Structures are given as structure tokens and as C-alpha cells.
Amino acid sequence: MKKGGKIIVFSVLVAIVYSCSVKKDAFLNRSYHAVTTKYNVLFNGEQAYLKGLEEIQEKHEDNFWKRLQIEPITFDESTIDAKVLTPGTGFNAGEEDEENKNLTPFEKAEEKAVKAIQTHSMNINGYEKNSQIDDAYLLLGKSRYYTQRFIPALEAFNYVIVNYPKANLNYETRIWRAKANIRLGNEKRAIQTLRLLLDVLDETEKIGKSTKEQAYTAMAMAYEQTDTIQKVVDYLKLATTTNYNKEQTARNMFVLGQVYSELDRKDSARMVFKKLAESRRAPDRFRIRAEIEYAKNTPNDSASIVVLARMKKLIKNTDNRKFLNALYYQAGVLEEGRNNQEKAAEYYKRSLQAKHNNNYQKTYAYERLADMAFEKEDYLLAGSYYDSVMQVVSKEFDQEKRIRRIRRKNKGLTALRKYEETVKNNDSILQLVAMTSDERTSFFESYIEKIKKEDEEKQQQLLNAQNFGNSFGGGASINSSANKGKWYFYNTQALNFGRGEFQKVWGTRPLEDNWRLSDKSINTIDNTLANTEETKVNTRYQLSTYIDAIPTDEQTITNLVLERNDALYQLGLIYKEQFINHTLAIKNLERLREVSADDKLELPISYHLYQIYKEQGDLVKSNEYKNTILQKYPETTFAQIIKNPDVKLVVEKKEDEILNKYKEVYYLYKENKFEEAVNEIDNFSSTLQNSNLIPKFALLKALAIGKYQDKETYKKALEFVAVSYATTEEGKKAKEIIEQLNKT
Structure with a gap:
């Protein structure tokens, strides 16, 4: 190498080594560390941070039946203890070691921020010369915020605010500090910080609209924690005027509409939800849910017809398949409001059958179906729907007031179903006990003929289905080469058809000698034993199966009568006291009075019937049972209550x-x-x-x-x-x- 070339190489190496120093305040040093920080360490940290945000968004599920969170984060208290990255993290480790570390995206982002600060910070004479370090501290604080380490996050935010007062991220950092204080329960301090930012600093330094939008949102979060609802409304309205962050703006508008609805300001709620539903910038889930909320806040008048038509139009749109469960449900609510019970029930059932669904949504659909059945006095069906509510509700909402109410209501219905089933079963058995021998024989012969016919029809349907499938290839293509043979057994279609016809006539027969004989007694003993299962008679078709099951023991029959009578009495009380259904209460108590031979039941039955008929205004019946009590049981408590209904009874003993x-x-x-x-x-x-x-x-x-x-x-x-x-x-x-x- 020539001497000149060596000098150039040596000069470049010296310049690089010289620029690596963080103690020299030179243009080359500042530029080198700023570029290295921004495009190497911080870039990787910010990418990890963005990945963590995506995971949070995927993890968080909005429950649109409740007021949405202004900041959509689902914090898991069980994972609040995160890894602590001590000074020196990121040194003395190769790239391979870093890749093998089991860190979350936010922990990786924090690691990169720490590395940027400790490797590239140029704090010379108390002043930071690297323009990217404030970004590193902000990234550090945000990463700690999302790992629920709010106090360490505050330390990072405070460091930026104190040491970089003129940094371009100072205002954003103040907002993050306020949010960390909100999470720590220091709402008043957060409000003071944000007011200073919005009122004082904005007048002197003119804060950007995007920053204001974030500050207004944070202020609404703070006031929400203090239950100052009107302030929440004011700041949400301000936060929705700029629309820089379309996701957060849509969320703020939705929460604003929900708050209006809670305050019973239906007109304002409809106005907000309509604006959100018509917004093209808003994400689909907010637009569709806004349509549903608009329908919820619409009064049951002529306007509901237009809203229902809008719901049906949304249902027909295939782009809304993910929201069909909610759309069907709301359509059912609107139909029910217009007294179209059958259409409403159909929509609720479609909501339950929707492919994209969640259990909390199902609880509302089941509850509506149960309430409709209850109003029709179909208590057994209502009970089954309430049971379904209790089966799908998660532990998270198990103690919700609505669920507790359903549980109490279903408890009575469960007892009612039990007693109704007892009356039905015992009546059936006692009816058979009361029949003569000829009547029983005739009854069960008819029953056996009925089930034989049903079994034959089911078998024929199965054979027809099999033949239908076989006629289309039975697993092999009709046009395949296997079907082209001239011989019968080479033709799959003809073979399958023939097999089906054979089974129609002969059923399924094993491949053996004398296959046509149902009775194999003429064959050898071995053949007889081998075909025992084939010749066994179905016990469902034997008369003795049913006749022998009828109880003959007097004590057993007496117990059946007592169980039936007790069930009738309990049903009368449930219908009278719990469901206030006087018709069914009278039906059960009157029947019990007719069939019971126990004199001890006469007094309580008479008293309950006396009360029911008196409430109905039937004085003839009421006086009939009143006289029975007064004449036969004059010394009882019931008689004294009837004689002196308005006077407190005097108790002789304390x-x-x-x-x-x-x-x-x-x-x-x-x-x-x-x-x-x-x-x-x-x-x-x-x-x-x-x-x-x-x-x-x-x-x-x-x-x-x-x-x-x-x-x-x-x-x-x-x-x-x-x-x-x-x-x-x-x-x-x-x-x-x-x-x-x-x-x-």
C-alpha cells in the first residue's frame, strides 16, 4: 500500500476512535452518538415497543355492554412483577445471548433504552449533548408504564422534564407522567400537571393540536377516576375535535355517547353515535357498535321503524359478519318493542347461533328469551333459558347484579320444574296402576306397534341416505375407470345399488351358510351360539318389559301418591307466593283438595285458596273456604287471622x-x-x-x-x-x- 493510502486509513481510524468518546463536546462526537443512538439502539427498542403495543391491542377485548375504557389496556395483576434491568444491562453480551433472553417486547424496549443511555449519553458539565437521550428516557418510561411499573416510569418521565426542559418531547412526557399518576391513584396531581400544560404553557408556547388531543384524553381519564362525570364529558368533547389519532378519537366519541346515555341525555347520545357511525375514519367495530347504541337510545315510536330497517340492512351486508351476534340481538330488541314476539325470538336465536360470538353477549339473548317465555307463563321453557344464562356466564361477571337476580329467579323455576316433573311422572304411573290387566295389555300393545313403526321408518331413512350416497359413487367417482367394467362386480355404482336393495329386504346378514334363515336351530350348536346376538328379540318390543315395571307393592304406590300430593302443594305455593299466578295456584291446590285423603292438608289448602279468591274478588269461593276454616278449625292461628285481620293477635305467653x-x-x-x-x-x-x-x-x-x-x-x-x-x-x-x- 502506498504511503498516502496508509495515511488516509490511519486518519479515518483515528477519527472514528476520537468520535466514540462521550467526554468530548465536538461536532463529530455529537453527530456520531446521535446517529448511532437513533438508527441503531433506539430503532430496535422502538420496534420492540411497537410490537408490545400490538400485543396489548390483541389481548384487550372491549365489552361494549359496559362503558369502555378510555385507554384500552387490560392489566394483569398476576404479572405485575417484571424483570428489573439494572445498570450495565446490555453490556458484555453478544447478539446471540440477547436473542436467547426470555424478555417481553416491552422489556426488550426497556433494555435498549437503558443501553442507549449508558452507552451514548454525553453529559458534559451537567448538560446533555446527545439530542436522542431524551427519546431514550421517554421510551424507558413508556416501556415501564406498560409493564405496570408506574413508579420507575415516573422516575424516567421526571428525569426528562427536569433535565430537558426545552426538548421537543417535553410536553408528551408531561402527559405520560400524568397518566402514570392516574394509574397510581394520584388523580389530583395528574389534573394539576395537565392544567399547567393546557392553560399556562399553551398561552405562552402554543402547544400543538396533536399534543392537546392526548392531554384532553388524559384529563378525561383523571376525572373519570374522581367520578366527576360532567368534566369527563367536557374533556372528551375537546378530545374529539382534532381527530389526529383516529382509533383513540373513535373510542373517545363512543365513551362520550355512553356517558350521555347513562345521564339519560338520549338526544345527545344519539347525536354522538350517529356522527361516529357515519365517520369514514373510524374503525369498523366502533361504527357498527355506534349504530347499535343509536338504536338502543331511540324511543319506541315511529323512529324505531327506520332504525330497525337500518339494522336489517347492516345484517344483510356481508362485511358485517363479525358483528352479527350484536346486530341480530338489537334487531330482536326493536321487534320486541313493537310487540312482534315471534320475530324477536327468532332474532335472539340467530344471535346465539352467530359464528362470531362471546358468552357475555349470549347471556343477554338467553335472558330475553327467558323473560318472554316467563311472560307467556311457560315457566319450564323460561327455566331452561335461565339455566343457559348461568352456564355461559364467566366468573368475571358471576356476581353482577343482573346475574344474581337471574340466579334467584331461576332458583324458584328449578324447584317448579322438579315438582312439575314429579306430578307428571307419578300421575302416569298411578294411571297405569289404576288400569285393569286388559287395559294395560291394550295400551302397551299400541305403544309397541308405534315404536316399531318409528324404528322401521328411521332404518329406512338411513338406508335411503346410504343408497343416495352410494348412487353418487360411494366414495369413488362415477366417471372413474372402476365404473367402466361390464361385469356386475366391476361396476361400483351397480354394486352399491344392489347392496342397498339387498339390505332393504334382508337387513345386514353375515357371510355364512344358510344366510337366509333367521332361526338357526337346525344348524349345529356352534352356529347357534355364533348367531345368538342375531336372533335375540329386542326387549323394547316385549309386552312383559312394560307390564313388569308397573309397581304392585302397596307401600310403593302410597309413596307415589304422597310425592305427587306434596308436589301439588308445593306448586300451589310457588305459583301463589313467587310467581303471583293465581290461575295455576288454584289449579294445583284445587286438584290436591280433590285427590288428597289426608285431613291435615285441608286447613292449609283452604287458607291459601281463601286468600287467592279474596284477592281475585270472588267472594262466593272466598267465603266457602273461610267458613270451612272457621267451622272445622276455630282454634287455629288461621281462624284467628280471619276473625281479626286488622288486630295484632295477643300472645298469652311471652x-x-x-x-x-x-x-x-x-x-x-x-x-x-x-x-x-x-x-x-x-x-x-x-x-x-x-x-x-x-x-x-x-x-x-x-x-x-x-x-x-x-x-x-x-x-x-x-x-x-x-x-x-x-x-x-x-x-x-x-x-x-x-x-x-x-x-x-
Whole structure:
């Protein structure tokens, strides 16, 4: 190499080494470190940061049934502990080691920011000479913010604000600092910071519109945490005027409309949602949801017809397939508002069947269907829909007020379904018990013929379906070379058709000698054993299968009657007390009065029917049951209530005296003096009236009887408690014991 060339190379190397120094305030040094920071370390850090933002957006799911978050972040409290990047991170490690580190995108961005600061910072005499370091600190703070480390993030933001007061990112950093304070619960400090930025600094330095938009959004976030709703409205309105960030602007408009709706300012809400729905810059999910919210805030008048037509138009648009669940649901709500119940139910079912769906949306559709069935007094169907709500609701919303209400309502419907099923099943069995032998035979012969015919039709449908498939190739193309042979068994189409015709006549037969014979008794013993399964008669077609299942034991039949009667009584109470359905309450109680031979039931049945008919204004029926109670049971509590409905009953014994007596009898019970305990209760009950402890005495007496008398006497005592005090805990306990006794 010539001497001149060597000098040039040496000079370049010296210049590079000289420019690498962070202690010299020279143009070459400043330029080198600024360029290296921006286009090497920070570039990689910003790319990792953007990747992290994409992951957050994908992870976050907006629930449009609730007020949306102004800042769409789903923070996971379980991952709040992030890796701490200590000084020196990024040194003494090769590129291969960096790639193998198990860091999240935000942690990688933080690592690059730390590396940029520690490698390229040029702090000379207290002044930073590298113009990119403020960017590095901002990236560091934002990365920490998204990893929920808000205090370290504040440190980074404060460093920029204090040390780089004239940096072009100073205003943006102040906004990020305010957001970190909001996340830490320091809303007042955040508001003060943002007011300083918007009121004071804007007057002197004229802040850009994009920065103002971010500041207004942050201010709305702060006031939302303090529940100052009007201030939230004011700043959201300001944040939606510039429209620099179309995603955030659409979100702000949607939240603004939701707030108006919550404040019952329906006109303002419709105006905002209409503007958002017609905005071409807004993302599709906000535009379509704005259409739905517009419909929700439209009154049920002539305007709803136009909105419904708009909903149907959106449904027909194939671009909106991702939103069909919500569109179908809202169309159903509008149809229901116009009293088109059948169309509404159809839309709700379509909403449930939509391909793109979520469980929370399903809870509303199931609830609407359940409410419609409940209003039609189809309680069994309503119960099944409420069950569906409870099955699809997630733990996140399990304790929501609406879900708790549905759970309470469904509890009564579950009991109702149970009792209705008991009445239906026991009535069917008792009906068969009451038939003569000839009537039973005739009934089940007709039933067997019916199921035989149904089975034959199903089998024929299967064969037809098989033949239909076989006629189109049966898995091989009709035009394939396999179908071109002249011999029968070379032609797939003809072979499949022939197989289908054979099975129609003969069914499925094994490949063996004498395949036409159903009875193989003439064959060898081996053949007989081999074909046992083929010759076995279907028990569903045997008369004895059903006749033998009919109970003949008197005790079993008695238990069926008691279960049926108890179910009728419980149904009467549920319809009367819970569902306020007097028609069905009367139906069950009147029927129980007809079929029951137990005199103990007459008093409670008569009293409940007296109350129902009195509320209905049927004085004839009401007086009939009133007279029954007064004439047959004049000393009972029911009779006293009827005689003196407006006068508080006078209790001869004080409640504490009664409680002391109960403790004495209970002590006798615990000392195994059961007969003595029963006698004490009998003697005391003649003077015991209108006390809340009466059911306790009754249950204690039944339990004592069970200790020294036979099972039947014990059950009768329990049945008295279960019927007389059905709505109390003692009555329910007695019923549980009866059920256990019936199982043994």
C-alpha cells in the first residue's frame, strides 16, 4: 500500500476512535452518538415497543355492554412483577445471548433504552449533548408504564422534564407522567400537571393540536377516576375535535355517547353515535357498535321503524359478519318493542347461533328469551333459558347484579320444574296402576306397534341416505375407470345399488351358510351360539318389559301418591307466593283438595285458596273456604287471622318464656327421654299460640316420635310438619328427612 493510502486509513481510524468518546463536546462526537443512538439502539427498542403495543391491542377485548375504557389496556395483576434491568444491562453480551433472553417486547424496549443511555449519553458539565437521550428516557418510561411499573416510569418521565426542559418531547412526557399518576391513584396531581400544560404553557408556547388531543384524553381519564362525570364529558368533547389519532378519537366519541346515555341525555347520545357511525375514519367495530347504541337510545315510536330497517340492512351486508351476534340481538330488541314476539325470538336465536360470538353477549339473548317465555307463563321453557344464562356466564361477571337476580329467579323455576316433573311422572304411573290387566295389555300393545313403526321408518331413512350416497359413487367417482367394467362386480355404482336393495329386504346378514334363515336351530350348536346376538328379540318390543315395571307393592304406590300430593302443594305455593299466578295456584291446590285423603292438608289448602279468591274478588269461593276454616278449625292461628285481620293477635305467653320451655323440652330429648318430651310438647301446645317457635316444637316432637315409635308413625309426624309449615326451615328439614326415609 502506498504511503498516502496508509495515511488516509490511519486518519479515518483515528477519527472514528476520537468520535466514540462521550467526554468530548465536538461536532463529530455529537453527530456520531446521535446517529448511532437513533438508527441503531433506539430503532430496535422502538420496534420492540411497537410490537408490545400490538400485543396489548390483541389481548384487550372491549365489552361494549359496559362503558369502555378510555385507554384500552387490560392489566394483569398476576404479572405485575417484571424483570428489573439494572445498570450495565446490555453490556458484555453478544447478539446471540440477547436473542436467547426470555424478555417481553416491552422489556426488550426497556433494555435498549437503558443501553442507549449508558452507552451514548454525553453529559458534559451537567448538560446533555446527545439530542436522542431524551427519546431514550421517554421510551424507558413508556416501556415501564406498560409493564405496570408506574413508579420507575415516573422516575424516567421526571428525569426528562427536569433535565430537558426545552426538548421537543417535553410536553408528551408531561402527559405520560400524568397518566402514570392516574394509574397510581394520584388523580389530583395528574389534573394539576395537565392544567399547567393546557392553560399556562399553551398561552405562552402554543402547544400543538396533536399534543392537546392526548392531554384532553388524559384529563378525561383523571376525572373519570374522581367520578366527576360532567368534566369527563367536557374533556372528551375537546378530545374529539382534532381527530389526529383516529382509533383513540373513535373510542373517545363512543365513551362520550355512553356517558350521555347513562345521564339519560338520549338526544345527545344519539347525536354522538350517529356522527361516529357515519365517520369514514373510524374503525369498523366502533361504527357498527355506534349504530347499535343509536338504536338502543331511540324511543319506541315511529323512529324505531327506520332504525330497525337500518339494522336489517347492516345484517344483510356481508362485511358485517363479525358483528352479527350484536346486530341480530338489537334487531330482536326493536321487534320486541313493537310487540312482534315471534320475530324477536327468532332474532335472539340467530344471535346465539352467530359464528362470531362471546358468552357475555349470549347471556343477554338467553335472558330475553327467558323473560318472554316467563311472560307467556311457560315457566319450564323460561327455566331452561335461565339455566343457559348461568352456564355461559364467566366468573368475571358471576356476581353482577343482573346475574344474581337471574340466579334467584331461576332458583324458584328449578324447584317448579322438579315438582312439575314429579306430578307428571307419578300421575302416569298411578294411571297405569289404576288400569285393569286388559287395559294395560291394550295400551302397551299400541305403544309397541308405534315404536316399531318409528324404528322401521328411521332404518329406512338411513338406508335411503346410504343408497343416495352410494348412487353418487360411494366414495369413488362415477366417471372413474372402476365404473367402466361390464361385469356386475366391476361396476361400483351397480354394486352399491344392489347392496342397498339387498339390505332393504334382508337387513345386514353375515357371510355364512344358510344366510337366509333367521332361526338357526337346525344348524349345529356352534352356529347357534355364533348367531345368538342375531336372533335375540329386542326387549323394547316385549309386552312383559312394560307390564313388569308397573309397581304392585302397596307401600310403593302410597309413596307415589304422597310425592305427587306434596308436589301439588308445593306448586300451589310457588305459583301463589313467587310467581303471583293465581290461575295455576288454584289449579294445583284445587286438584290436591280433590285427590288428597289426608285431613291435615285441608286447613292449609283452604287458607291459601281463601286468600287467592279474596284477592281475585270472588267472594262466593272466598267465603266457602273461610267458613270451612272457621267451622272445622276455630282454634287455629288461621281462624284467628280471619276473625281479626286488622288486630295484632295477643300472645298469652311471652316469647322468652316459650323459648325457655323449648330449651327444657330439648334437654329432655338430648337425655333420650323421648316419650316424656312428646308429652311435654302436647301439654304445652294447647297454650301455645302465634309464636315463631311453633314449627320448632312440631319438628322436635316428630324427631322424638321417630326415636321410640315405628317408621310409619314417624313419617306421618314429619309429613304434618312439612305440610303445615312448608315455607319455614323446619318444614323444609322435615321434607328432606321424608325423602331420605323413602330411599331406605
